[in-house]
Amino acid sequence: MATRRVPLVLLACGSFNPITNQHMRLFELARDHMHRTGQYQVVGGIVSPVSDGYGKQGLVLAKHRIAMAKLALQSSNWVRVDEWESQQQDWTETVVTMRYHYGRILKEYEQSTGTHIDSDIDSSDSSSPRPQLKLLCGADFLDTFEVPGLWLYDHVEEVAGRFGLVCVSRGELQPERAVHDSDTLSRFRQNIFLVKEWVRNETSATEVRRALRRGQSVKYLIPDSVIDYIHQHNLYTEDSERRNKDTLLRPLTKQAQEPVKSLDD
Amino acid sequence: MEDHNVTKVVLLCCGSFNPITNMHLRMFELARDHLEETGQYRVVRGIISPVGDAYKKKGLIEACHRLEMARLATEYSDWITVDSWESFQSEWLETAKVVRHHYEDLLAAEENNDDVDTVKYAKKRRIEENNFEGSSHHKRTDLPQLMLLCGADVLESFGIPNMWKQEDIAEIVGRFGLVCITRSGNDPHKFIHQSDMLWKYRKNIHVVREWVTNEISATHVRRALRRGRSVRYLLPESVVHYIQEHDLYSAESEQKNADVVLAPLQRYTGASSS
Numbered sequence: 001m002a003t004r005r006v007p008l009v010l011l012a013c014g015s016f017n018p019i020t021n022q023h024m025r026l027f028e029l030a031r032d033h034m035h036r037t038g039q040y041q042v043v044g045g046i047v048s049p050v051s052d053g054y055g056k057q058g059l060v061l062a063k064h065r066i067a068m069a070k071l072a073l074q075s076s077n078w079v080r081v082d083e084w085e086s087q088q089q090d091w092t093e094t095v096v097t098m099r100y101h102y103g104r105i106l107k108e109y110e111q112s113t114g115t116h117i118d119s120d121i122d123s124s125d126s127s128s129p130r131p132q133l134k135l136l137c138g139a140d141f142l143d144t145f146e147v148p149g150l151w152l153y154d155h156v157e158e159v160a161g162r163f164g165l166v167c168v169s170r171g172e173l174q175p176e177r178a179v180h181d182s183d184t185l186s187r188f189r190q191n192i193f194l195v196k197e198w199v200r201n202e203t204s205a206t207e208v209r210r211a212l213r214r215g216q217s218v219k220y221l222i223p224d225s226v227i228d229y230i231h232q233h234n235l236y237t238e239d240s241e242r243r244n245k246d247t248l249l250r251p252l253t254k255q256a257q258e259p260v261k262s263l264d265d
Numbered sequence: 266m267e268d269h270n271v272t273k274v275v276l277l278c279c280g281s282f283n284p285i286t287n288m289h290l291r292m293f294e295l296a297r298d299h300l301e302e303t304g305q306y307r308v309v310r311g312i313i314s315p316v317g318d319a320y321k322k323k324g325l326i327e328a329c330h331r332l333e334m335a336r337l338a339t340e341y342s343d344w345i346t347v348d349s350w351e352s353f354q355s356e357w358l359e360t361a362k363v364v365r366h367h368y369e370d371l372l373a374a375e376e377n378n379d380d381v382d383t384v385k386y387a388k389k390r391r392i393e394e395n396n397f398e399g400s401s402h403h404k405r406t407d408l409p410q411l412m413l414l415c416g417a418d419v420l421e422s423f424g425i426p427n428m429w430k431q432e433d434i435a436e437i438v439g440r441f442g443l444v445c446i447t448r449s450g451n452d453p454h455k456f457i458h459q460s461d462m463l464w465k466y467r468k469n470i471h472v473v474r475e476w477v478t479n480e481i482s483a484t485h486v487r488r489a490l491r492r493g494r495s496v497r498y499l500l501p502e503s504v505v506h507y508i509q510e511h512d513l514y515s516a517e518s519e520q521k522n523a524d525v526v527l528a529p530l531q532r533y534t535g536a537s538s539s
Contacts, residue, residue, distance in 0.1 A: 021287070021498040028495035075502055198485065207476065217294035220287040224341055 005041040007131040016049040019069045020222045022203040030166045033195040045079035053091040055250045058241040062086035071225040091250035095155040102133045139169040142178035149252045160188040168195040212236040273409035275310045282315040282331050285338045286500045288481040296444045299473040311345040319357040321528050324519040328352035337503040357528035361433035368411050412442040417451035427533040442469040490514040
């Protein structure tokens with residue numbers, strides 16, 4: 001009896017400010033890679049833009065970021081946008097967003113198979129393997145695990161250990177190095193899938209915003225429909241880039257052991 | 266109102282376009298921004314000129330497909346066009362001859378006060394300017410300057426023995442001009458410095474730095490297609506569909522011209538005796 005592939009959903013969390021072709025490439029590369037392992041069947045992709053409470057500089061309103069992501073993914077038959085995270089009042093820890101989505105995925109799975117899963121332990125019934133959810137990220141994301149105050153250890157353990165990571169390397173960044181350098185990540189390395197992107201293609205949303213502020217072309221870096229939307233709503237300007245300028249990133253204040261003083265002190 | 270010191274520019278890009286990718290299209294956008302930011306130029310049109318089948322490059326599929334993909338890719342551009350003249354030549358043509366041909370096209374269009382191109386923007390402007398200047402029999406001095414648009418690799422290929430005729434390089438760079446898109450890792454300035462000819466015409470070479478690395482090569486795209494991997498978001502959706510519909514890039518198509526010497530090398534190595 002051939003073992004069945006594990007159904008897999010890929011979740012990408014981030015600002016998507018704005019969504020770029022590169023974000024969508026990450027999904028394509030990750031799906032190809034996971035299929036090549038022979039163990040997984042990628043059944044869906046979720047783009048989950050962060051909420052306005054994140055406090056990142058230049059972050060435009062979630063409603064715009066959602067609208068742009070929807071336009072960009074109109075032509076995709078497997079990646080969709082989910083608004084849950086962006087609609088939360090406060091910034092949500094990535095692990096909380098993962099739990100929410102995994103809960104929904106399991107519910108759908110139970111309904112479709114007529115089974116009930118009452119424990120977190122895999123029942124190892126290989127005839128119909130339980131779906132999995134993994135976090136899709138760029139290589140720079142791995143480095144954030146090492147930024148003091150950005151992640152709680154338990155959360156890293158749950159994201160990397162319980163769920164798993166699919167990490168697409170870009171340019172000259174070395175995700176192998178990041179995993180090696182981190183004791184936490186190397187503990188879970190069997191659950192961290194590193195995808196090598198051979199084409200250096202590093203369109204960052206920061207570069208896109210910079211070009212837009214300077215009146216330069218961003219055509220072919222982001223979909224035409226998104227460009228039209230940005231112009232229609234005059235989204236990225238010098239003013240918009242100053243949003244949250246002197247604000248601390250919400251994860252840093254929310255997870256801090258002691259109250260963090262403002263930068264002006 | 267327009268400054269009369271602003272020179273109109275037409276950008277010509279020659280290559281295989283096998284297939285056209287977002288990177289090719291980005292080159293045009295980057296070049297236009299760069300030239301216009303100098304305040305000296307206004308880019309009125311871009312021309313994509315796919316090489317003919319006689320180029321004999323490995324894996325080069327029929328020109329009709331490469332042309333169609335380029336047309337699909339530029340459907341939503343209001344200034345980049347595709348020209349089939351080079352593609353339809355039965356023999357491989359030196360780039361200098363292609364540049365000359367397009368320059369003559371521009372001259373003819375000006376002399377006839379005729380709208381050869383169909384780009385709305387350029388067309389509209391030309392009509393405005395004709396009204397302003399009236400019917401003059403004098404030779405127009407605002408003829409657009411034609412520049413060859415290329416990546417740093419083309420600039421560096423000037424140094425490969427038997428790839429280029431020296432007088433062709435002189436003509437392209439000296440008479441017309443070059444816009445060269447460069448990425449981190451390339452140093453075109455050093456290359457220009459090391460070539461006496463390029464140094465002589467350095468004022469005609471516009472080096473554009475691409476800050477966002479975007480190395481989508483057509484070779485990579487073909488490789489991914491052969492291996493059944495996704496190429497989405499590397500090329501326009503319409504081109505991806507066209508490739509799938511016509512089943513264009515396979516292990517077999519990659520073997521085309523596998524043992525054939527590239528036409529320019531054939532021509533300049535003295536292999537032809539007649």
